[in-house]
Structure formats: structure tokens, C-alpha cells
Amino acid sequence: MTEQHRPKGLSSAVSYRDSKAAFRWLEAAFGFEPLFVLLDADGNLAHSEMGYGDSVVMVGNEWSDDHRSPKSIGGKNTQSVHVQLGAGEDIDAHCDRARAAGADIIAAPETQFYGDRTYRAKDPEGHIWTFGVTVEAKTAEEWDAEGGFTTKTRLDN
Known part of the structure; x- marks a missing residue:
């Protein structure tokens, strides 16, 4: 794996209850390309990034009250x-x-x-x-x- 250096630009980060399943699904469904995954000592997904063209989407777990999956908040999306x-x-x-x-x-x-x-x-x-x-x-x-x-x-x- 090569070092990741991001150019100037925007990317999105999305939070999931099951980020490993989401990572696999986003590749299969939308054709996003896996760039890297960061696993903790227990094998849990701590952070990941997927590419599409020149863009990046970060896929991770719910990690605070402000970073939730729509599944955890009645299906609501703010973006x-x-x-x-x-x-x-x-x-x-x-x-x-x-x-x-x-x-x-x-x-x-x-x-x-x-x-x-x-x-x-x-x-x-x-x-x-x-x-x-x-x-x-x-x-x-x-x-x-x-x-x-x-x-x-x-x-x-």
C-alpha cells in the first residue's frame, strides 16, 4: 500500500452502524473503489476511504451523538x-x-x-x-x- 496524500478539495464522511458491511456494499452497489481500511487491534474498522474518479468518501462507524447513521435516527438525513x-x-x-x-x-x-x-x-x-x-x-x-x-x-x- 502506498502513502495517502490528499489534494486540495472536498470529500464526504458517512457514518454507519456496520461500517464493514457498508464498505463492501458501496463497492458492490455503486462501484466505489477501496483505497484503504484502518483496523483497530480487535479488527474493527476504525476508518476507511473509497474512491470514485478523483473524489474520496470516508466510511466509518457511528462515533458520537452527532455522527450517526440515518438508521439510528429514524431515517433522517441532514445531507x-x-x-x-x-x-x-x-x-x-x-x-x-x-x-x-x-x-x-x-x-x-x-x-x-x-x-x-x-x-x-x-x-x-x-x-x-x-x-x-x-x-x-x-x-x-x-x-x-x-x-x-x-x-x-x-x-x-
């Missing part, structure tokens, strides 16, 4: 993770793979006004994941006209 597939990837096949692995598909693949085809899924512990792929590159003017929005770089005062 969701968006995963962008590469240009030309088959999002419908990705959704089928997730469904076959036991994902609860809460929004079937659908092409959005801004040109991406997306779907949403819940994993076995209730985390919400959104997957998207650009199927038609649109300008801000095009998606504003279609969606009834106004796109800007910054908010006005």
Missing part, C-alpha cells in the same frame, strides 16, 4: 452525497446495479432541465445518494429558459 459519473457512462445500468445490490431507488433515472440524467438511491442504512451524468451540455441561458431560473455567480446583497 446527501452527489456522485457525477463520467461522460458517456450508462446511468441506467448504474441504477440497475445499485437496485440489484439492494439499493432503495427513491427517484428513477430522469433527464433534468439542466442536461444531466440523475437518479437517487438510499443505501441499506438510509444514506441518500444522488448519481448524475451529463447527457446534454447546456448553457446557463438554456437551463434558465427551460427551468424558469436566473443563474448568477454571486448573490446580490
Whole structure:
């Protein structure tokens, strides 16, 4: 195993009751790539990281009252993770793979006004994941006209 050095950027950390099962499931269902696992003296998963493209998701156990799986708090989510597939990837096949692995598909693949085809899924512990792929590159003017929005770089005062 090589040393892990992260470039500047964002990553998500998700907490699970059974992080080992989640780690295996995320690989099988969503195609996330195992980067490394950190096991404690008893063989419990202390920390792990999985890759997808240039992104990383950290998978771990519940470890404080503020770091819980949705399964432990009545299915509630305070955030969701968006995963962008590469240009030309088959999002419908990705959704089928997730469904076959036991994902609860809460929004079937659908092409959005801004040109991406997306779907949403819940994993076995209730985390919400959104997957998207650009199927038609649109300008801000095009998606504003279609969606009834106004796109800007910054908010006005």
C-alpha cells in the first residue's frame, strides 16, 4: 500500500452502524473503489476511504451523538452525497446495479432541465445518494429558459 496524500478539495464522511458491511456494499452497489481500511487491534474498522474518479468518501462507524447513521435516527438525513459519473457512462445500468445490490431507488433515472440524467438511491442504512451524468451540455441561458431560473455567480446583497 502506498502513502495517502490528499489534494486540495472536498470529500464526504458517512457514518454507519456496520461500517464493514457498508464498505463492501458501496463497492458492490455503486462501484466505489477501496483505497484503504484502518483496523483497530480487535479488527474493527476504525476508518476507511473509497474512491470514485478523483473524489474520496470516508466510511466509518457511528462515533458520537452527532455522527450517526440515518438508521439510528429514524431515517433522517441532514445531507446527501452527489456522485457525477463520467461522460458517456450508462446511468441506467448504474441504477440497475445499485437496485440489484439492494439499493432503495427513491427517484428513477430522469433527464433534468439542466442536461444531466440523475437518479437517487438510499443505501441499506438510509444514506441518500444522488448519481448524475451529463447527457446534454447546456448553457446557463438554456437551463434558465427551460427551468424558469436566473443563474448568477454571486448573490446580490
